[in-house]
Amino acid sequence: MFKVLISDPISDLGIQKLFDASDVTVVKETGLSEDELVKIISDFDALLVRSQTKVTKRIMEAGSKLKVIGRAGVGVDNIDLEAATQRGIIVINAPDGNTISTCEHTFAMMMAVSRNIPQGYKKTISGEWDRKSFVGVELNNKVLGIIGMGRIGTEVAERAKAFNMSIIGYDPFLTEDRAEKLGIEKGSVDDIAKKADFITVHTPLTKETRHMISTEQFELMKKGVRIVNCARGGIIDEHALIHAIDQEIVAGAAFDVFETEPPQKDHPFLNHDKIIVTPHLGASTREAQENVAIDVSEEVLNILRDKPFKNAVNMPHVPSNVLRKLQPYFSLGERLGSFLSQITKDSIEEIHINFSGELADVDTAPLSRSIIKGVLAQYLDSEVNVVNSMHLAEAKGVKIIRQRSSSTKGFTNLITLTLKTNSGERTIAGTLLNGYGARIVQIDQYPVDISPEGIFIYISHQDKPGAIGKIGTLLGENEVNIATMQVGRKVVGGDAVMILTVDKQPSNTVKKLLIDTDGIVSVNEIIL
Ligand SMILES: NC(=O)C1=CN([C@@H]2O[C@H](COP(=O)(O)OP(=O)(O)OC[C@H]3O[C@@H](n4cnc5c(N)ncnc54)[C@H](O)[C@@H]3O)[C@@H](O)[C@H]2O)C=CC1
Numbered sequence: 001m002f003k004v005l006i007s008d009p010i011s012d013l014g015i016q017k018l019f020d021a022s023d024v025t026v027v028k029e030t031g032l033s034e035d036e037l038v039k040i041i042s043d044f045d046a047l048l049v050r051s052q053t054k055v056t057k058r059i060m061e062a063g064s065k066l067k068v069i070g071r072a073g074v075g076v077d078n079i080d081l082e083a084a085t086q087r088g089i090i091v092i093n094a095p096d097g098n099t100i101s102t103c104e105h106t107f108a109m110m111m112a113v114s115r116n117i118p119q120g121y122k123k124t125i126s127g128e129w130d131r132k133s134f135v136g137v138e139l140n141n142k143v144l145g146i147i148g149m150g151r152i153g154t155e156v157a158e159r160a161k162a163f164n165m166s167i168i169g170y171d172p173f174l175t176e177d178r179a180e181k182l183g184i185e186k187g188s189v190d191d192i193a194k195k196a197d198f199i200t201v202h203t204p205l206t207k208e209t210r211h212m213i214s215t216e217q218f219e220l221m222k223k224g225v226r227i228v229n230c231a232r233g234g235i236i237d238e239h240a241l242i243h244a245i246d247q248e249i250v251a252g253a254a255f256d257v258f259e260t261e262p263p264q265k266d267h268p269f270l271n272h273d274k275i276i277v278t279p280h281l282g283a284s285t286r287e288a289q290e291n292v293a294i295d296v297s298e299e300v301l302n303i304l305r306d307k308p309f310k311n312a313v314n315m316p317h318v319p320s321n322v323l324r325k326l327q328p329y330f331s332l333g334e335r336l337g338s339f340l341s342q343i344t345k346d347s348i349e350e351i352h353i354n355f356s357g358e359l360a361d362v363d364t365a366p367l368s369r370s371i372i373k374g375v376l377a378q379y380l381d382s383e384v385n386v387v388n389s390m391h392l393a394e395a396k397g398v399k400i401i402r403q404r405s406s407s408t409k410g411f412t413n414l415i416t417l418t419l420k421t422n423s424g425e426r427t428i429a430g431t432l433l434n435g436y437g438a439r440i441v442q443i444d445q446y447p448v449d450i451s452p453e454g455i456f457i458y459i460s461h462q463d464k465p466g467a468i469g470k471i472g473t474l475l476g477e478n479e480v481n482i483a484t485m486q487v488g489r490k491v492v493g494g495d496a497v498m499i500l501t502v503d504k505q506p507s508n509t510v511k512k513l514l515i516d517t518d519g520i521v522s523v524n525e526i527i528l
């Protein structure tokens, strides 16, 4: 039974799937401090948050069973991603569910700031009928600068066109071609600063975006510009903004987010007559909250049940068509890694993975993670998973070399894995045979045909008459039933290998008897 902790208010309707799951127990405990979370988190396999819970390294260290952290929303700046990746915790978000709500809130804020709606409302309900102080400006024919042309920025641009605004967008990934298709101009932050009447930001908060709008940019701006931030506090330098208002560069600002949330009571934005604020309400609609909760619940269930998932933020995104192609290979890849590392006795210096045939044309990075997980699992056990396998290998100084080739040795697809050690190298190759499933087709230089499943005894021996008989008799006398047997040799009378699938693990005594048998060089037990 999996235990899921929900530590922020998340739509009940959206998480119904979790409540309905027979293999999941859901606990809702909101408003917990870091200390309180540290005390209870070791019981849980998954943690679901919005933006209030700060998921720190300390919490993750205490969460010994924690497999996944789900963010019901987009921004994951409240989660220590580095710590999660190191501990192999998958962090997922729900990137699509609140796009429209946040875009609409941006418009609500842009219109409210252009027409002084909150200020006018405040005066009117206080009994004053003041029609002179709140003369606004139209959006019609104005230039809107959008910084961050992702999901929300793009939706804002679409709607701004309906208001007859002309748009300049900046995003490192905005191409001329896409800008043209969107009917907008592509510009830089400085272009936007110089030309825009309204500026809105829709980027995550990163090292690059922190204070990307500060004194230097305000000094370039047109007098009377209005600024909107419904993304993250800190993208716009709050103190520089106050200064720009004082200098009459900025005529008004609308902020849904703050550098520190909630802001201190004496924060300069509160009670400023040119700044309107909301308490991080961008995604606070019934629809958005249901959408993100549904998306994140489905992903958490997939991860807990070892099924494919798509929105991990501490792993590169894999498009669903690529994931579908790779899906059948994940288990084969992991088993190849596990098999080879169980027969490799020296410390691994390099991992070489070669993909060929139909695998040569797909992005195989996710598959490489599974293979490396298989290689490392016997040393690191539950510490390693597909999130941290590459990271752990590299942290241990293991070099990873991935290649593609057209040579398939007659198979439609082939994964060849080589582990280089200080004393040599070992190789394994596997394929998916149409109708027959996964097969190991090569171990070192020997062609084999093995289903990668079960208990194996891998014996290196001298090719001598009677060797196979001796081994069969010894195992039979010790109640170890042989299910399948493969033999391979380089030359008659030379080095040879025998790979047996057996129905139960041989005891240490049996392994010792095998090693002491004349002509046997080494004996390895492999469990897949
Ligand atoms: N106020 C609220 O309640 C909400 C706020 N947000 C915030 O809005 C942000 C944007 O959300 P989405 O559009 O869904 O994300 P997205 O990932 O689709 O778009 C973000 C865009 O920012 C761009 N970007 C990154 N660094 C940049 C830089 N230095 N300069 C210019 N562009 C840069 C990226 O290339 C990307 O296209 C989120 O990161 C989140 O922080 C999101 C939802 C609700």
Ligand SMILES: O=C(O)CCC(=O)C(=O)O
Residues within 6 Å of the ligand: 050, 051, 072, 073, 074, 075, 076, 098, 280, 282, 283, 284
């Ligand atoms: O959970 C929320 O309401 C905050 C939404 C948000 O900021 C995000 O999705 O990035």
